[in-house]
Amino acid sequence: MAVSNNHKEKLEFIEETTKNTDQVQAKVLSEILSRNAETEYLKRYNMEGATDRETFKARIPIVAYEDLKPDIQRIAEGDKSPILAADPISEFLTSSGTSAGERKLMPTIEAELDRRQLLYSLLMPVMNLYVPDLDKGKGLYFYFIKSETKTPGGLVARPVLTSYYKSNHFKHRPFDPYNVITSPTAAILCTDSFQSMYVQMLCGLIYRAEVLRIGAVFASGLLRAIRFLQLHWRDLARDIETGTLNKEITDASVRESVKDVLIPNPDLAKFISDECSVENWAGIITRIWPHTKYLDVIVTGAMAQYIPTLEYYSGGLPMTCTMYASSECYFGLNLKPMCKPEEVTYTIMPNMCYCEFIPIEESYGKVTGSLVDLADVEVGKEYELVITTYSGLCRYRVGDVLLVTSFHNAAPQFRFIRRKNCLLSIDSDKTDESELQKGVERAAELIKSYGAGIVEYTSRTDTTTIPGHYVIYWELLVKEGGRWPEKEVFDKCCLEMEEELNSVYRQGRASDIIGPLEIRVLRSGAFEELMDYAISRGASINQYKAPRCVSFPPIIELLDSRVVSTHFSQGKPQWSPRRKDMK
Ligand code: AMP
Numbered sequence: 001m002a003v004s005n006n007h008k009e010k011l012e013f014i015e016e017t018t019k020n021t022d023q024v025q026a027k028v029l030s031e032i033l034s035r036n037a038e039t040e041y042l043k044r045y046n047m048e049g050a051t052d053r054e055t056f057k058a059r060i061p062i063v064a065y066e067d068l069k070p071d072i073q074r075i076a077e078g079d080k081s082p083i084l085a086a087d088p089i090s091e092f093l094t095s096s097g098t099s100a101g102e103r104k105l106m107p108t109i110e111a112e113l114d115r116r117q118l119l120y121s122l123l124m125p126v127m128n129l130y131v132p133d134l135d136k137g138k139g140l141y142f143y144f145i146k147s148e149t150k151t152p153g154g155l156v157a158r159p160v161l162t163s164y165y166k167s168n169h170f171k172h173r174p175f176d177p178y179n180v181i182t183s184p185t186a187a188i189l190c191t192d193s194f195q196s197m198y199v200q201m202l203c204g205l206i207y208r209a210e211v212l213r214i215g216a217v218f219a220s221g222l223l224r225a226i227r228f229l230q231l232h233w234r235d236l237a238r239d240i241e242t243g244t245l246n247k248e249i250t251d252a253s254v255r256e257s258v259k260d261v262l263i264p265n266p267d268l269a270k271f272i273s274d275e276c277s278v279e280n281w282a283g284i285i286t287r288i289w290p291h292t293k294y295l296d297v298i299v300t301g302a303m304a305q306y307i308p309t310l311e312y313y314s315g316g317l318p319m320t321c322t323m324y325a326s327s328e329c330y331f332g333l334n335l336k337p338m339c340k341p342e343e344v345t346y347t348i349m350p351n352m353c354y355c356e357f358i359p360i361e362e363s364y365g366k367v368t369g370s371l372v373d374l375a376d377v378e379v380g381k382e383y384e385l386v387i388t389t390y391s392g393l394c395r396y397r398v399g400d401v402l403l404v405t406s407f408h409n410a411a412p413q414f415r416f417i418r419r420k421n422c423l424l425s426i427d428s429d430k431t432d433e434s435e436l437q438k439g440v441e442r443a444a445e446l447i448k449s450y451g452a453g454i455v456e457y458t459s460r461t462d463t464t465t466i467p468g469h470y471v472i473y474w475e476l477l478v479k480e481g482g483r484w485p486e487k488e489v490f491d492k493c494c495l496e497m498e499e500e501l502n503s504v505y506r507q508g509r510a511s512d513i514i515g516p517l518e519i520r521v522l523r524s525g526a527f528e529e530l531m532d533y534a535i536s537r538g539a540s541i542n543q544y545k546a547p548r549c550v551s552f553p554p555i556i557e558l559l560d561s562r563v564v565s566t567h568f569s570q571g572k573p574q575w576s577p578r579r580k581d582m583k
Pocket of ligand 1: 323
C-alpha cells in the first residue's frame with residue numbers, strides 16, 4: 001500500500017511538473033540566481049541580485065568548459081570563496097568529456113545528490129506502469145566504481161556514478177521491493193574490477209530464478225559481463241558446486257558479502273556448465289535468466305552500435321533506456337521505457353536545472369541569436385542543450401544535440417541525436433577529430449625514417465569484438481628511396497596512437513573496457529576509390545574531403561576489401577589516476 005502510494009505520488013509529481021514546465025523553469029532559475037547572487041561569477045556579470053530571465057539572458061554569456069577553466073582551476077586549488085556557487089563545492093565530478101586530454105572537472109554541491117536521487121526515484125513508478133510485478137523478484141545490475149583522485153585543494157574528483165554508489169543514498173537505501181538487486185554493495189564498491197565483476201556475476205547466477213531484469217549503465221557494460229561469463233563460467237560453476245569462493249577474490253568485505261548466499265548447489269553448477277559449454281551463445285541471457293522481462297541499458301546515442309549484439313545474446317528481449325543524465329546535471333527520463341530503441345525520447349524534467357536551447361544551425365558559429373526556452377522548443381527541430389545548474393554552471397553548453405519529437409503535457413520530449421565533436425566512442429570515451437588527428441600525427445613519426453607518410457586516413461569503431469575497439473585505416477605513400485615499414489613498426493604505431501588519445505580512452509584501455517587499437521593499412525589508391533564512390537552517390541567533386549570516421553556499411557566493405565595488412569596495439573597506453581593538469 002505504502003509503495004503504491006509512493007508510486008502514485010511520483011507519477012503525480014511528473015504530471016504536475018511537466019504541466020507547468022515554464023513556471024517551474026522560471027522558479028528554478030530564480031532560485032538558482034537568488035541562492036548564488038553573491039557569487040563572484042554572477043557579480044562579474046553585474047547581475048546585481050536580479051533573478052528574472054530577461055536580465056539573466058541579457059547579462060550572462062553562453063559558455064563552454066574552456067571559458068570556466070580558470071574558475072574551476074581556482075576551486076581545484078583550494079579557493080573556498082563563492083566563485084560559481086554559494087554552497088560549498090562538495091566534490092568534483094569527472095566528466096567523460098575531456099579538455100586538453102583530461103576529464104573535465106564539474107564542481108558539484110551536496111544538495112545535487114538529492115536532486116539526482118529524486119530523478120532515480122521516478123524511474124520505477126514509470127516502469128511499473130508498463131511491466132507488472134517487478135516487485136516479485138530482483139534486478140541483476142552490473143555496477144562499478146572507478147578510481148578517484150584529490151585535487152591540490154583537497155576536493156575529491158571522481159565520476160558521478162562512483163560518487164552516487166559511495167553515497168549514503170545508495171549504500172543505506174531503504175528497502176524497496178521494486179529496487180532489489182542481486183549485487184552486494186561491497187562488490188559494487190570494490191575497486192578491483194575483476195573481483196567486482198566476478199562476485200556480481202556469481203550472485204546473478206545464484207539468484208537466476210529470481211532475476212526479472214538485467215542491466216548495466218551502458219550497453220557496452222552488459223556485453224562485457226557476457227564476455228566475462230564466457231571466460232570465467234568454469235570457475236563460477238565450481239564455486240557454486242562446492243560453495244567455496246574463488247581464492248582470487250581477496251577483498252575481505254567482498255568475501256564476507258557472499259558468505260551466506262554461496263552454499264553448495266551442484267544442480268545449479270551443472271546447469272551453468274551445460275548452458276555455457278555449448279558453442280552457440282545465442283539467447284544465453286534468457287537461457288540462464290529465463291524470467292528476464294527486459295534489459296535495462298542505454299542504447300541511444302553512441303551505444304546504438306551494440307543493439308544487434310545484445311539482441312543476439314538476449315534472444316530479442318526489449319531494451320529500455322530509462323534516463324538521460326550527465327556529470328553536469330541529471331536531465332530527465334523516458335516516459336515510455338518499453339518503446340523500441342529507435343523511438344526513445346527523454347522528457348527533460350523542468351525541476352532539474354534551467355535549460356535553454358541553441359537552434360542547431362546557429363550552434364556552429366558564434367551564438368548571437370536568442371536562445372529558446374524549454375517550453376518553447378519546436379517539434380521537428382534540433383537544438384544544442386545549454387544549462388544553468390544549482391551547482392553554479394551558468395548558460396553552459398553541454399555539447400549534446402537533441403531533436404524535439406513531441407510534448408508530454410507542456411514538457412518537450414527529445415531524441416538524443418549525438419554529441420558534438422564526438423567521432424569515436426566504445427564506452428564512455430569520446431574521441432574527437434582533433435584528438436584522432438594528433439594520434440595519427442604522432443604515430444606517423446615512427447614511419448618517417450622509412451621515407452613513408454600517411455596520405456589519408458579514416459576510422460571507425462569495431463564492436464564485433466568484446467570489448468569493442470578503434471580501427472584506423474591508413475593509406476601510405478613511400479617516397480623514392482624509402483622502404484615499406486616492417487610489421488613491428490606498424491604494431492608500434494598502434495600503441496603510439498593510443499598514447500596520444502585522451503585519458504578516458506587510456507583508462508578504458510587500462511581496464512579492458514576498450515580493446516587494442518587496430519591499424520588497417522590500405523593498398524594505394526583506396527581513398528581515391530572511396531572518393532569515386534562518394535561522388536557516384538552525389539558528393540561534390542570540389543568540396544570532397546575524406547571522412548574522418550565511417551559507419552556506412554558499403555564504405556566499410558570497400559575499405560576492408562582494400563586492406564593489405566592489419567596491426568594491433570601490443571601493449572597498453574599509460575594511464576594513471578593522476579591528472580597531468582594538477583600538480
Ligand atoms: P558524463 O558527463 O561523462 O556522464 O557523460 C554525459 C554524456 O553522456 C551526456 O552529455 C550525453 O552525451 C551522454 N548520455 C547520457 N545519457 C545518455 C542517453 N540516455 N543516451 C545517449 N547519450 C547519453
